Amino acid sequence: MEEVVKFLQHPGLTHYLILSGLLFSLGLFAVLTRRNAIMVLMGVELILNAANINFVAFSRYVSTSIDGHVVAIFVIILAAAEAAIMLAIVLNIYQNFNTVNVDDINQLKD
Amino acid sequence: MTAQEIFDVLKAKFGDALPEEKLSAAGGSAAAGFSLQVWITIAPGRTKEICSFLRDDSEMQFDTLSCLSGVDYNNGTFGVVYHLSSMVQKHKIVLKAFCTKEHPHIQSVSSVWGTANWHEREVFDLFGVIIDEHPDLRRILLPDDWEGNPLRKDYKVQEFYHGMKVPY
């Protein structure tokens, strides 16, 4: 018990990593269970955020350079691009099939 | 063109649709300074036909329907009065179509003049004259669930409307 308290009291790299891990699994869960394509996308964004936390945390605690930051920025940019494209696709599908359900879309595929 | 000429043309073309043999005039004396009105009576079921002729004929060219009014003559007759005028030929004419209280049906002219649409709805609303072939015959001024047609001479106002007392 004491160890846990001690661990909690001194945040370090591991804390961030665990946080990112939790975030990651939440995101993963959303991706797996959600039927609404936009919700799936939200899950993906959570996963990407989790990854970003890792990058930045390593950059903070392990190396002196801030390359991790730059990578994080690129990830953010990719996330933005991905969100843009994916939402466009979702909208398009919605306009055509009037649904945003991933399963339905699967079936609708000609 | 004078009213007489118009009447003659119409008589020649739609003889059977004009119930009256001659031009009718108000109050007997049509002369005297201001011309009180003369009119042509037309059959209530043929208004559209006659009106489109009046609009499209190059001599007539009644491009405007100035006014369309319903009248309750208080003798079991309803009338709809059309005041036509032409911007091009600068002449005017009055048409009247009559129907009975038991069978209040008059053909719509809203396909001839767009403006007739609302006027006819108003006639329907206030007089209860049913305008046949009207594209959208609803009450226009009064609420949809109003009772009675107020401009009928025998109209009695309803006591309550949705819990609101109507008379003073």
Added chain:
Amino acid sequence: MSSIGTYFYNIFHSLYTVVVGMRITIKHLFTRSATVQYPTVKMKIPERARNRLFVNIDDCIGCDQCAMACPVDCITIETIKSTPDMDLGMTSKNTKKRLYLPRFDIDIAKCCYCGLCVWPCPTECIVMTDVYEFAEYDRKDLIYSFSNMTEEEIAAAKVRLEQYNQEQAAKKAAAVPAKEPAPPAANPLPPSVPDIGKA
């Protein structure tokens, strides 16, 4: 104009007109304001102004002309004939008053201030004044009663008329071809409550 030209023209023209407008408004910022600060300063009301009605009841002969002329029917006049022995006095126009006015109400809340009642009055006793501030908290306060007769006076007048009528009737019965009582006034008396509507 080419589309590029229009593009630039639009931008600069917009800016120009915006500046024109702004010049106008800034000029107005420094002109005197047009406001009449009502409760402290009051606007001049022209003499013909048509606002609240006033009835000089002392002059009214109860002829009901005003009530007839009113399109709204907001004047209610009740009259009681006076007996010949009573002298109700004269109006300022030297017309003899022959009627009691137990009730002369104007429902000012209904009135539409058209002024039509003012014209026919033979004694010019109903006038439109320049009073326009008479808002009330209660709708009932907007019924203006101009009659100055008290309840007792009304009752007395009624009784007197009743007696007089009985006397006359008795006289009539006594002498069948006797003379009618004198016609009360030059104006034929309309019914006391105006009955507007179609015959």
Added chain:
Amino acid sequence: MLTEFGKALIFLIIGAIFVALGLVGAWVFRPHRPYPEKNATYECGEEPVGSAWIRLNVRFYVTALIFLIFDVEVAFLFPWALVYRQFGLMGFLEMAVFLIILIVGYAYVWVKGDLNWDKPKPQIPVFDRTIVTAGRMRSVSTILDDDDVNEGVE
């Protein structure tokens, strides 16, 4: 640095607290007498028709999309703007390439009309000429054109 952000956080919290305080303060004074009609949705005095959670115009998405892309670009431009002068012309050119590539996309969406909001597409009512005799049209135009006396155009 952290403390500076800490101060920003304090701002955040104070802002929220202020709103909360305001609401609590109002709660002390204000009456609260809800009834169904009062809480009904306002729609100009009419009863609302259908839910308001309707679908919007796809334009909004496109606007947000273009905004997002430029937002990202802005995020790149900020660090660049800070340091590019150390790199001289090269620094400028590198960003110029970056920008020009993006401007190509910008030009693309411009040309394709994605930057246009839903332009009103007025449908001008047309009078059906077929049932109107030719004479009518001519004469209408005569009354329309015979008076060109109005020179009052500024």
Added chain:
Amino acid sequence: MDLYTIILYFFAVVTLGSACIVVFSRNIVRAAFALLFAFFGVAGIYIFLLADFIAITQLLIYVGGIMVLMLFSVMLTSHQINVDAKTGTIQTLPAILIAACVGGGVIWVFWITDWKEKSDLPVIDTTAAKIGELLLTNYLLPFEIASVVLLVALVGAAMIARREKKG
């Protein structure tokens, strides 16, 4: 526990809590707004990691950009705002299992590894400038490629969104 740590945990809780709402909420609009708080919490975490520029970029792009985009999309497709989480691509239980396994595995790895942290690293005060320098030197190529990515995203998304309804 000093204030510093408390605030850190506060952000962590905000992040994870909001993420939970995102994952479990049945109202998609609420999920979207919860995502906002998740992003916000992550931005706070970044600040604790001395990555101020990333934090603000996170705010700018995620909160300002992606969130708005997502909200618009939600509103565009929103005649059903209630989304059921039950019957997904995979059933809930397997999903929980998978997520728990993967997540747990990752966390376990994180936990057992000795990361050789250097906690006394110098604090870099001007991350933005440093990032700018890196972008113009080491990461020049990715940087330029990023613009191409953005270009493609812009053109592609615009094109897809523009495509009219079939038929």
Added chain:
Amino acid sequence: MIQPPTLPTNYTVKPGQIKTSTGKTIRTEEMIINMGPQHPSTHGVLRLEIVVDGEIIVDCIPHIGYLHRCFEKHCEQMTNYQQVIPYADRMDYCSAMTNEWAFALAAERLLKIEVPERVEYIRVIMAELQRIASHLIAVGTYGIDSGAFTPFLYTFIDREKILDLFEMTCGARLLYNYIWIGGLSHDLPPKFIEQTKEFVAYFRPRVKMLNDLLSYNEIFVKRTANVGVLPREVAINYAVSGPQLRGSGVNWDLRRDDPFVIDHKLDWQPQVGKGEVGTVGDCWDRHIVRMREMEQSLNMIEQALAGLPEGNVKAAIPKRIRPEKDAEIYVRTEASRGELGYYIISDGTASPFRVKARGPAFVNLSVLPEIVRGGLIADLVLTAGSIDIVLGEVDR
């Protein structure tokens, strides 16, 4: 709930138009919005039920009658013709003078009364002043519709000056009961001519100022040009009248073309929309026609003041008004908003048997659904504003 729109069959629909006239239900991506009766820009209690797709208007269904005050019933119930005048005032309350004039004119023609020339001149002066006042309201509220609040207040300052003139003449600011059958209620007050001349001199530069501030403002032009285009054929077919008709490029003014009074003796020009900034018949044309008509009215006022003859203004007022039995008349006049006609049937008694008021706003409004389709909601606001409706007259 929603009724199918009513496209008369003789109007062709441009290709690409969404066909809602066929089905009663709206499509899923459309929604119905109620604009009004309480809405800042419906100019009263008009209710517009609009079907929008995004922000594009698919259809617009005006609902009127929220101010139906039973004018025609009242006319039948009055004990004499004179009593109708106050009600006629209240029909188009922005332009009461022209209304009562029209009714008085109709009654005079029914009774075959000839009014003295002085009365005619005064009536023209009053009507033109009223036209200016009414157009000022139209222009001012149009400014509000387009988002500019200041022109509204400027126009009301000017309008207040006209109202002062009216008030000193007949005692009322808005609803005058001034023009009576066969004459006027009062003669002009002593200082009237002087003050009117002052007003005319004052007002000319104000028109220019308003034009600079609003009409020629680029934003305003961009908002109103090519919006709500009403082609002239459609306008004529819908019997649209007044500034709206002239805005569509039809040179038609009853004061000149069907003269009912001395207007045609004066030197003035009807103003016609020319599509200077957009298409003929757009909102800007309607607006600018109003602006220019005000200047023309000033000309007319000046001339009428100069030619004002002496005479008695009450000479022709009949003692009892009792037209002959079964006489009927339709008289149309050019009110501020267009052709205002009264159709009176008499049954020989002192009260009218039937009065039908053909209000210009009623007719002008009926064309609204035709011209707003395809526009944005903002365009609808501006189009409805440019029609310049007065609900009192629409609903009567």
Added chain:
Amino acid sequence: MGLLDQRFENGNVFITSLDGLLNWARLSSLWQMQFGLACCAIEMMAASASNFDIMRFGVIPRATPRQVDVMFVAGTVTIKMASRIKRLYDQMSEPRYVISMGSCANCGGPYWEHGYHVLKGVDRVIPVDVYIPGCPPRPEALLEGIMKLQEKVRKESMIRKRA
């Protein structure tokens, strides 16, 4: 009438009670619903225009009933409109006041007798605080009505029993 006048009236230095302060706030900031019905609405507009400038009394027009304090029923209330007025009134947030402006709103005015479609007084559907007679009332009369309403508000207590 405002704060300062009260200071002189009561002879003490500043507002004596919270109630007074709150009443003062309510009465000097009467936001008005942007809403007019008929001819009287034109005079209402005139009252808000420069010459009379209703804003001197703190009356600002707002478009939504949620944010307004006072509704001027200016004009003829028809039966078709009455239910809408009621709904709008219901949707106003309390404390709320109603001023009935003009004969029509007071009791049907010129239409009281034959107006089959005119509601004979708006007080049949919503409670009215001040009646302003006139047809139309001059803008000054409206201002006077507002002052009457202010008097009424001044006498209120904060915890009011109303509606």
Added chain:
Amino acid sequence: MEFIQTLLANQLVVSILLSALPLVFIILMVLVVLYTEMKVAAHIQDRVAYMRTGWHGVLQPIADMLKLLQKEDIIPTKADKLLFRAAPFIAFTGTYVAYAVLPFSSIYIGSNINLGAFFLVAAGSLVVIGILMAGWASNNKWSLFGGVRSAAQMISYEIPTALAVIIAVMITGSLNLQEVTKFQDGGIGNWLVFGGPLPWMQKLMLMPFTVITFFILFVASIAEVNRTPFDLPEAESELVQGFNTEYSGMRFAMFYLSEYANLFTVSAVVVSLFLGGWSSPFGAFMSGPVWGVFWFTSKAFLFILIQIWIRWTLPRLRVDQLMYVSWKVLTPWLFVCIFAVGLILVI
């Protein structure tokens, strides 16, 4: 006494107190701006406005606020109650956070972040979310239209704002607003709008572009706070009251407050980036920390006055024209400026 001293010694307490200062400022400022706006508008329109609460109605804004405090707070049945409640928080907090980085004076800045300018750009997005939330949660068509439009407009104009900020950053080489201001210290000639304290040649070349940038930033800032001619979200003649249609009482007051607080923020951004922030226009004359506050606020107020002036002059743009202005006029011009300024600075 001692207690207070210990309290003041505690850095946390001090910074909390310091952070609360802008709140006081906001409230005062909003009262003043409300009053000024109405008075200026009235005089432009030949009216007088507020006369009856205190001398020339100076107490009117206070009365308004006190009144709003007493207004019932209605949450429509159909609204999404949680979001409906949360929206004012987000909107106001977003506004208030931006105040953290405004350099009021050479010694006072809420939070001297190195990335101040960047932070400001990002903080604006919170307000967007708040408005969007309000519009959505009300479940009212007008609100939704207003909210979404508002959001679309704000994000559209955020790009020109951000690009203009970048130009300022390019010249000053710092994102810290305090440093940006210091950079311009020393008289009117050093202000960025006139090219900043650079060599004459560069300055002359820069001048046209900085002036254009400044102007664009000003226009964009008007649009960001939704004022005429860009006040579509609240366009009374179309959308009733926009996103706050369903809000009443204090919740509405918060939006109101945040709107006016934003007005100051955007003006302050313009001022601190291009008009020398707190620095005196006369060089060393009348400069100093206290004068700094004076200069900063008075410059910002000047802008607010101009915005008021514009607001009561112009009609409103239509939504497509609004987007046109943002995307097709302001943004391309700023690209040109970026290229030009970038080139001028490196050669």
